[in-house]
Amino acid sequence: MHRPLLIAAALALTGAALTFAGTALAQTKSAADGIAEYRRMLEDGNPAELFEAKGEDLWKQKRGPKNATLQACDLGKGPGVVKGAFVELPRYFADTQKVQDLESRLVSCMATLQGFNAAEIAATPFGRGEQNNVTALATWVAGESRGQRFNLPQGHEQERKSYEIGKRVFFFRGGPMDFSCASCHSVDGQRIRLQDLPNLTKNPGDGVGFAAWPAYRVSNGQMWSMQLRLNDCFRQQRLPYPGFGSDVTVSLSTYMGVNAKGAQSIAPGLKR
Amino acid sequence: MKNSTPLIASLLLAAGCAALPSSQDLDREALVAIKAAFRDEGIAKINRIQQDLGQAACSSDKQPTDAVADQVMAQARAGVKWPTGGQYFGDWREGEKLAQNGRGMTWTDSSTAPAANGGSCYNCHQISKQEISFGTIGPSLYNYGKNRGVGDVMAPTAQPIVEYTWAKIYNSKAYSACSNMPRFGHAGVLDEKQMAHLMSLLLDPKSPVNQ
Amino acid sequence: MQTRREMIAHSAQVAGLLAAAGLLPTAAQAAWSQAAFDARTLADATKALGGSAPIESKDVTVTGPDIAENGAVVPVACATTLPGVKRLLLLVEKNPSVLAAVFDVSDAVDATFSTRVKMGQSSNVFAVAMMADGKVLYAAKEIKVTLGGCGG
Amino acid sequence: MADPMRIRAQAAGDKTTVRVLMNHEMETGQRKDTAGKTIPAWFIQEVTALHNGKTVLTAQWGPSVAKNPFLQFAVKGAKAGDKITINWLDNRGDKRSDEATVT
Numbered sequence: 012m013h014r015p016l017l018i019a020a021a022l023a024l025t026g027a028a029l030t031f032a033g034t035a036l037a038q039t040k041s042a043a044d045g046i047a048e049y050r051r052m053l054e055d056g057n058p059a060e061l062f063e064a065k066g067e068d069l070w071k072q073k074r075g076p077k078n079a080t081l082q083a084c085d086l087g088k089g090p091g092v093v094k095g096a097f098v099e100l101p102r103y104f105a106d107t108q109k110v111q112d113l114e115s116r117l118v119s120c121m122a123t124l125q126g127f128n129a130a131e132i133a134a135t136p137f138g139r140g141e142q143n144n145v146t147a148l149a150t151w152v153a154g155e156s157r158g159q160r161f162n163l164p165q166g167h168e169q170e171r172k173s174y175e176i177g178k179r180v181f182f183f184r185g186g187p188m189d190f191s192c193a194s195c196h197s198v199d200g201q202r203i204r205l206q207d208l209p210n211l212t213k214n215p216g217d218g219v220g221f222a223a224w225p226a227y228r229v230s231n232g233q234m235w236s237m238q239l240r241l242n243d244c245f246r247q248q249r250l251p252y253p254g255f256g257s258d259v260t261v262s263l264s265t266y267m268g269v270n271a272k273g274a275q276s277i278a279p280g281l282k283r
Numbered sequence: 284m285k286n287s288t289p290l291i292a293s294l295l296l297a298a299g300c301a302a303l304p305s306s307q308d309l310d311r312e313a314l315v316a317i318k319a320a321f322r323d324e325g326i327a328k329i330n331r332i333q334q335d336l337g338q339a340a341c342s343s344d345k346q347p348t349d350a351v352a353d354q355v356m357a358q359a360r361a362g363v364k365w366p367t368g369g370q371y372f373g374d375w376r377e378g379e380k381l382a383q384n385g386r387g388m389t390w391t392d393s394s395t396a397p398a399a400n401g402g403s404c405y406n407c408h409q410i411s412k413q414e415i416s417f418g419t420i421g422p423s424l425y426n427y428g429k430n431r432g433v434g435d436v437m438a439p440t441a442q443p444i445v446e447y448t449w450a451k452i453y454n455s456k457a458y459s460a461c462s463n464m465p466r467f468g469h470a471g472v473l474d475e476k477q478m479a480h481l482m483s484l485l486l487d488p489k490s491p492v493n494q
Numbered sequence: 495m496q497t498r499r500e501m502i503a504h505s506a507q508v509a510g511l512l513a514a515a516g517l518l519p520t521a522a523q524a525a526w527s528q529a530a531f532d533a534r535t536l537a538d539a540t541k542a543l544g545g546s547a548p549i550e551s552k553d554v555t556v557t558g559p560d561i562a563e564n565g566a567v568v569p570v571a572c573a574t575t576l577p578g579v580k581r582l583l584l585l586v587e588k589n590p591s592v593l594a595a596v597f598d599v600s601d602a603v604d605a606t607f608s609t610r611v612k613m614g615q616s617s618n619v620f621a622v623a624m625m626a627d628g629k630v631l632y633a634a635k636e637i638k639v640t641l642g643g644c645g646g
Numbered sequence: 647m648a649d650p651m652r653i654r655a656q657a658a659g660d661k662t663t664v665r666v667l668m669n670h671e672m673e674t675g676q677r678k679d680t681a682g683k684t685i686p687a688w689f690i691q692e693v694t695a696l697h698n699g700k701t702v703l704t705a706q707w708g709p710s711v712a713k714n715p716f717l718q719f720a721v722k723g724a725k726a727g728d729k730i731t732i733n734w735l736d737n738r739g740d741k742r743s744d745e746a747t748v749t
Contacts, residue, residue, distance in 0.1 A: 041560075042415045042416075042561060042640075045559060045560040045561030045638070046559075046561055046563050046640075048559045048560065048561075049559035049561060049562055049563050049568075049569070050563065052558075052559055052569040053567065053569055053610075055665065055718075056665050056667055056716040056718070058667055058713075058714040058716070060652045060667055061649065061652055061667055061669050061714060064650065064652060065649060168303065171303055172303055172304070172309070172312075175303060175309045175313075176309065176312060176313045176316055178344075179309065179310060179313035179342075179343070180313060180316070180317065182342050182343045182344060183313070183317060183332075183334075183342050184334065184338040184339075184341050184342045185331055185332050185333070185334055185338055186327075186331040186332075186388075187331065187388050187395075187465070187470040187471070187472055188388060188465035188470065188472065189337075189338055189341075189463075189465055189466065189470075190465075191341075191342065193344070194420075194463045195420065197344070198420075200419075201418070201419050201420050202418050202419050202420075203406045203407065203418040203420065204405060204406060204416045204417060204418050204640070205415075205416045205417075205563065205640055206563075208420075212344070227714075229563075229564050229566055229567035229712075230564045230566050231566070232566065232567075232671075232712075232713035232714055245321075246327075246389045246390055246391065247389065249327065249331065249388045249389055250321065250327065250331055250332065251321040251322060251323055251324055251327045251328060251329050251331055251332065251390070252321060252322050252323070252324035252327065252390060253320050253321055254320050254321070254322065257316075257319070257320035258316040258319065258320055259316055259317055259320035259321070260320070262316065283563050283564050415638075415640065416640040525692055525704070525706065526691045526692060526706050527706060530706075531706075531708040566712060566713070567712045567713075568712070569716075571718075586710055589710050590674075590676060591708055591709070591710065593708050593710070594707070594708055594710035594711055595705060595706065595707050595708065595710075595711060596705060596706040596707075597703065597704075597705045597719075598703065598704045598705065599703075600701075600702050600703060601722075602697060602700070602702035602703075602721060602722055602723065603695075603702050603703050603719055603720060603721055603722065604661065604719065604720040604722065606719065606720065607705075607717070607718070607719050608716070608717070608718040608719075609711060609712075609715065609716055609717050609718070610711070610712040610715065610716050611710050611711055611712055612672075612674070612709075612710050612711070612712050612713075
């Protein structure tokens with residue numbers, strides 16, 4: 012059976028639905044207020060603090076085959092400089108000749124300074140073994156730039172290229188549900204269920220989007236770094252599995268980080 | 284950097300002044316990066332990054348040209364499969380459950396069969412008034428049938444909206460080339476029965492949507 | 495080699511056996527009121543703690559959000575300004591075991607405690623004050639738990 | 647051994663507000679793992695707080711307390727430089743004790 016579709020009639024009727032969307036918005040104002048109240052109540056005492064403390068210990072601890080600390084690690088502002096490093100990542104590193112985000116850079120330092128096997132760590136599932144330590148380290152390093160404003164360097168050709176690749180990844184549609192990052196994050200003021208969706212094609216504001224991760228997820232009681240955040244975004248997009256520290260995840264971070272220029276970092280944040 | 288690189292070029296590189304590849308080259312490089320970065324995990328196989336015409340056309344911050352958009356919509360309309368035996372409707376209660384259910388098709392799900400999937404409708408739409416946790420990416424569907432004057436869903440006057448709604452659920456791109464909504468029938472996310480339940484949720488006068 | 499999960503399961507079993515045989519250190523056992531935490535209603539929980547039937551009172555406060563974005567972590571607090579309070583309790587009516595926490599109030603602390611509880615579904619949350627004179631007073635607040643995220 | 651707690655104790659006027667974050671799974675015993683096996687209950691049962699070595703609070707918790715628990719209370723008469731100690735004991739007999747100085 013194959014009948015013609017009466018598009019015109021259907022389109023005419025869509026107008027009515029839009030009018031009603033306005034009413035719906037007004038009715039759920041109180042729900043949004045309720046959620047805001049809930050989030051405020053959780054602000055004091057973010058369990059991310061537990062991971063910050065662990066990360067700081069790990070930074071100063073002699074570990075790995077070389078029994079060394081990470082205190083000589085160059086996160087972009089010189090060996091051992093932690094404060095302010097997070098809000099300038101991802102950036103280009105001459106020694107690895109790559110644009111790296113915080114976590115892939117930490118893994119490089121763990122490899123060169125402590126003698127860990129970088130490929131092995133990258134292949135370790137989130138939440139296990141050394142990946143847990145990378146997350147804790149990233150949480151602490153991010154926390155050391157709390158209150159600072161994002162200002163990713165774009166001077167190097169590779170940094171500008173990373174931005175351009177990241178932008179294309181952001182808009183890449185695929186999978187059985189046709190989702191891209193842009194499906195949910197390219198318009199102001201939208202939400203999924205009751206969760207606000209930051210518009211990541213521009214600076215979404217202080218402490219929003221890129222400026223809120225790593226974050227403690229209350230829904231599962233886990234600390235999530237940006238790599239895991241993006242990994243789960245791709246899972247929800249119904250795409251296959253992105254490699255840890257791959258060009259796709261790092262360039263996406265460059266795209267979001269550059270767009271967030273001037274946004275104040277509140278990381279480590281607290282999320283649903 | 285290779286030794287053979289002329290000094291002037293290396294100076295430019297060091298200063299970060301080298302020109303970026305062209306936009307088309309960057310498009311190609313992005314696809315190469317995507318192919319290299321993703322791997323199979325569970326039911327989420329690498330072939331999911333292979334784009335069809337519509338996915339590729341709607342993968343930038345610019346809308347496709349009218350000609351391409353028309354082609355995407357025409358293909359989508361031509362591919363809509365109408366329900367077997369004209370069974371457009373099911374049970375709105377089952378439809379509500381599907382609308383609430385946002386699961387399925389991720390690498391942590393064990394099967395791609397429609398039975399394992401939800402419709403994820405509340406993620407993006409207001410639907411019944413009782414559910415306050417709804418998204419706003421799509422328009423409100425509250426009173427969807429009522430606003431369109433649907434009383435008896437079997438009445439001939441209801442036929443156009445019944446068909447429009449079925450086709451929209453089956454392949455949202457039939458009406459909008461870059462619609463954010465999944466193509467539930469086309470992509471095999473939901474089966475005919477499940478789509479019929481969603482039809483009832485939206486159009487049945489007894490459904491909470493139309494109260 | 496045992497995995498961590500197996501070890502956890504194993505030690506839990508051992509603990510269970512020891513507990514059944516009354517072999518666990520008494521410090522860990524004596525103070526924790528099994529019967530109260532097994533209770534399925536507010537009245538049963540207070541009864542198991544040696545209290546009388548609970549009466550609603552304006553002098554007891556329960557604080558929490560109207561809506562919880564996620565039931566896994568819901569900030570709640572209990573308080574009273576009444577003198578002679580011995581214990582403050584927090585309960586979640588629709589959880590499998592209603593009692594969440596018992597705080598013994600001493601002269602050295604304010605009778606105000608904040609913590610975070612899990613809620614399986616929208617429910618009343620109770621704050622209960624058990625008084626020196628045997629009275630049991632309570633306050634209730636409904637907290638809605640919403641479904642969130644992409645659902646997966 | 648369990649990871650350390652985070653304790654903040656801040657004096658204001660004649661009392662000190664204590665905020666504690668504890669590292670603990672707080673497993674309810676109601677959940678199943680991916681293989682369908684029930685994950686055994688594992689949660690903090692007892693919490694005690696001491697001010698300069700003297701017990702000021704004892705609490706009993708059930709599995710309804712959220713993972714990585716948070717606790718806030720106020721100690722009367724505690725002032726800057728005083729010690730606040732928090733102990734917990736879980737249903738498997740694991741325990742942890744941490745101390746903070748009032749600021």
